[in-house]
Amino acid sequence: MGEQEDISLPKATVQKIISEVLESDLTFSKEAREIIIESGIEFIMILSSMASEMADKEAKKTIAPDHVIKALEELEYHEFIPYLEQILVEHKETQRIKERRDAKFKKSGLSEEELLRQQEELFRQSRNRFQQTSTTPGDGAEGAESLEAEADSSRSESVKAEEL
Structure with a gap:
């Protein structure tokens, strides 16, 4: 490791993983944990160096997931590959969902301020309906369910507007 002594792994995270694995x-x-951390750093350095070489061979400036998988194969860590491929598929799906959601708001043509204004208006309308239903006898359960659905919808819109 030598010159790169400022590189480390989060001790709390490593400790949590160790605790989950141990009975x-x-x-x-603490000394054993430090050895695990140093070993993990060394493994990551070797893997990233080898993946970088794979990228260089293909005249690529960015290390791609395929380069990491090829490096794992070369290092004979075949048992890691199926899990890594599964995580990669899940990550790509998450990214697709996020991109579709972001595109939906961009296509709306509304500014963040306008979306926030609309959200506030929805909250105001919901509060007014809630106040009206809470004073009207007999509407209790139906009105509350309807308001809960509207509030959930408003919260969802709020989260989407904040992500912009």
Whole structure:
């Protein structure tokens, strides 16, 4: 490792992983945790270096997931590959969903300020309906369910507007 001594892994995260793997009646010393951290850093350095070489061979400036998978194969860590491929598929799906959601708001043609104004208006209307229903006898359960649905919809719109 030498010159790059400022590189580390989060100790709390490593400790959490160790605790999840170990049986509850076993303990793990700080020195052992430090060895795990150093080993993990070394593994990451070797893997990233090899993946970088793979990218260079293809005249690419960016390390792609395929380069990491090829590096794992070369290092004979075949058992990691199926899990990594599964995580990659899940990540790509999450990105597609996020891109579609972002595109929906961009296509709306509304500014963030306009979306926030509309959200506030929806909240105001919901509060007014709630106040009206709470004073009208007999509407209790139906009115509350309707207001809950409107509030959920408003919250959803709020989150989407904040993500812009």
